[in-house]
C-alpha cells in the first residue's frame with residue numbers, strides 16, 4: 135500500500151507533500167474504489183440470484199426493470215434507501231445502529247487483498263490468506279451485535295447460531311487453505327497464484343488427490359461461513375423469521391444483505407486464487423502477462439469469469455439443497471470436515487516430502503483426468519434428467535391451442551386416467 | 562471396521578446425492594420456464610388461456626331473465642339482491658351482485674331456469690374502493706323477459722361482454738372501449754407490429770390505452786384508504 | 789404552485805426528476821409480507837410460484853414485516869387475529885401499503901354473518917386495493933400489486949417525506965389514464981427471458 139502510494143505520489147509530482155497525507159489520500163481513494171466495485175458486484179449478484187432462482191423453479195425471475203431485469207438491484211437499493219429506518223423501542227439503540235458496520239467492514243476490507251489481476255490488487259499482503267481469514271471473522275461480531283441489540287428472540291437465536299457456525303467452520307476452511315499454502319510455500323495470494331499455471335492441470339485443484347478433496351472441503355466450509363443455504367440457519371425463514379436481521383429495515387438491512395452477497399463473491403474469489411489459478415492465462419507466462427496490458431485485461435477477465443462461475447455454483451447450490459438442522463450442521467463440521475481437512479493437510483505434507491517430481495507429474499495428470507471424468511458424469515446426469523424428469527409432469531396444459539400445445543403430452547399425462555375411464559364405460 | 566465403512570459410505574452418499582440434486586436443478590436451466598407472463602407478454606389475453614369451466618365473476622343477461630329470484634334465494638350468503646315491481650309490465654328495478662362478497666360457488670347459477678346468470682372467466686377485480694365491486698346490472702328498469710324454462714329465448718351474448726361493460730376501472734371510471742372478444746383475438750393472428758413493439762424499461766404497469774378523453778379524478782386517493 | 793420551483797429555479801427540474809426516479813425504483817421493488825390468514829394464502833403463495841411469477845416485477849416476499857412494503861390481507865380475519873394483523877402492519881416501515889385479497893378481507897365474504905369474523909379488512913387497516921374473488925386468481929393478485937405500483941408512482945415520496953404532499957393545488961403526477969384493463973394488453977408471442 136505504501137509503495138503504491140509513493141508510486142502514485144511520484145507520478146503526480148507530489149513528492150514534496152508529507153508522506154502520511156499522501157498515504158491517507160491514496161488509501162481513501164482506493165477504499166472508495168474497492169467499496170464501489172464490491173457494492174456493484176454484490177448488487178449484480180442479488181439480481182443473478184433471483185434469475186438463478188427463477189430458472190431453477192421453472193419461472194423467469196425479474197425481467198421488467200432494464201434488459202433481462204438487470205437493473206432490479208438498483209431499484210431495490212434505491213427503494214431500501216427511501217424506506218423508514220425503524221429502531222424498535224426496546225432495542226439497544228447504539229448497538230443496533232452500529233451492527234451493520236462490522237459486517238460491511240469485515241467483507242469489504244477482505245476485498246482489499248483479493249487479486250483481481252496480476253497488477254490489480256489493492257494491497258498484496260505477504261500474509262494474504264491469514265488476513266482474509268482473520269478479517270472476515272469480523273462478520274461474527276456484527277451478526278452477534280445485531281442479534282443482541284434487536285432485543286428479539288429470533289434475532290438473538292440467529293446471531294448465536296451464526297456465531298457458533300462461523301467459528302466452527304473457520305477451522306476446516308483454514309486447514310483446507312493451509313494445504314495449498316503448504317504446497318506454494320507462501321501466504322501471499324499473488325505468490326500462490328504465481329505458483330500455479332493457466333492450464334487446468336497446472337491448477338492446485340488438480341495438483342494431487344489431496345488438494346482435490348481439500349478444495350471441496352474449503353468450498354463447503356466457506357459456504358457455511360457465508361451463512362448460505364444449505365447452512366443458512368442464522369436466517370432460516372421457516373423457524374427464525376429472518377434471523378439476526380429480523381428487526382432491520384431500510385439501509386441497515388441493505389448493509390447485511392449486500393454483505394452476504396459480497397461474501398459469496400469473496401469466497402469464490404478466494405477459491406479461484408487458491409485452487410483455480412487466479413488470473414493465469416493458459417499458455418501465457420506471468421512474465422509475458424506483466425509486459426502486456428492486453429494480457430493483463432484478459433487475466434482480469436479470466437479471474438472474474440472463474441470467480442463468477444464459483445458464485446453461480448453457490449447460488450445454484452442454494453436452490454438445490456434443503457436446510458440442515460443445527461445438530462447436522464455441527465456434526466458435519468466436527469465429524470467430517472475437520473478430520474478430513476486434517477487428513478488432507480497431512481497427506482499434502484507427506485506428498486511434498488515423499489513424492490519425486492516425475493511421479494508428481496503422473497499424479498497431476500491422473501487427478502486432472504479423474505476430475506474431468508467427474509465433470510463428464512455430471513453433465514451426463516444433467517442431460518439424463520432433462521430427458522427423464524418432466525415426462526410425467528405436464529406444465530403446458532393451460533396454454534390451450536397455442537403453439538406449445540402438445541396432445542401427445544396430454545395423452546401421456548392422463549393416459550392412466552383415460553385407460554381406467556375407458557374400462558369403466560366398457561363394463 | 563463397520564463404523565469406518567459407514568463413515569465413508571455416508572460421505573459417498575452425500576457426494577452422489579448432492580451431485581445428482583445439482584444435476585436435476587441444473588437441467589432446469591436448460592428448459593423453458595412455464596411462466597405465463599400475465600399482463601402483457603402472453604400469447605393471448607389471459608382470459609382466453611383460462612380453462613373452459615373456470616368460474617370467475619358473475620354476470621347476468623337481463624334480456625333473458627324472467628325475474629324468478631331463484632338465484633337470490635339460492636345464494637347462501639345473500640350477495641344477490643333483486644327487486645321486481647308489481648303490476649304490468651313487471652319490471653326488474655334492481656339486480657345487484659356484490660362481487661366483493663361473492664365466493665364463486667355457483668349455487669346461484671344452478672337453479673337459474675334460463676341460464677342467464679353465468680360465471681364469466683373475468684377475474685381482474687382490483688379496485689381502489691370496495692363499493693366498485695358491487696355491480697348494478699339494472700341501469701334503467703327493464704321488463705322481465707317472457708322466457709320460460711326449456712325455451713331457447715334470445716341468443717346468449719358473448720360470455721363476459723356484459724360484465725366488462727359494467728365493471729369500472731379501479732378509480733370507478735367507465736372503461737373506454739369493450740375489450741375485443743377472446744374468440745376474435747384467438748382467431749386473428751397477432752400483427753407483426755404488435756410483436757415487435759418494444760417493451761418500455763418500466764413495463765411493469767399495464768400499457769395505457771390511448772384514451773385521452775378519460776378524465777382523471779380530481780384528487781388522487783391517499784394511502785389513508787376509506788375511513 | 790410547486791414550492792421547489794419557487795425556491796430554487798435551477799434545482800427544480802432535478803428535484804422533480806428525482807421524485808419520479810425514486811418512484812420508479814420504489815414501484816419496481818415492491819416486497820410483500822409473507823403472511824396469510826386463510827385459504828387465500830394458498831393463492832398468495834402460488835403468486836410467487838412458477839406459473840404466475842411475481843418476481844418478474846420485483847415483487848418478492850419478505851418473511852419479516854420490517855422489510856416488507858405491502859401487506860396482503862389474504863384470508864379471513866377473525867377478531868382474535870385482528871390485533872395481530874394490526875401489529876404486523878404497525879411493525880412495517882413507512883411507506884407501506886395494504887392489499888385486501890379476496891371476499892373475506894373485502895367484506896367478510898362467506899362469513900359475513902359469522903360472529904368471530906371481522907367484516908372487512910378496512911375496519912382495521914387502511915386498505916389501498918381491493919381484489920374480488922374467492923380466492924382471487926394469482927393473476928388477479930398480480931394486478932392488485934400493479935395497482936399498488938400505480939399508487940406508488942402517484943405519490944411523490946420526497947415531497948411527502950417533507951410534509952409537502954398531498955397538496956390539493958398540485959395533484960402531482962396525474963394518474964395514468966386507464967388501469968386494470970390488462971386483458972386487452974396481450975402483445976403476441978412470449979419473448980425470451
Ligand code: SF4
Pocket residue numbers: 619635636637638639640641658662663664665666667668669670
Ligand atoms: S356464486 Fe355463490 S356466493 Fe356468488 S352470488 Fe352465486 S350463490 Fe352467491
Ligand code: SF4
Pocket residue numbers: 621625626627628629630631632633643669672673674675676677678
Ligand atoms: S335465477 Fe336466473 S332467471 Fe331467475 S332471477 Fe336469477 S338470473 Fe334471473
Ligand code: SF4
Pocket residue numbers: 664826827828829862863864889890891892893897898921922923924
Ligand atoms: S375469500 Fe374465499 S378463499 Fe379467500 S379466505 Fe375467504 S373463503 Fe378463503
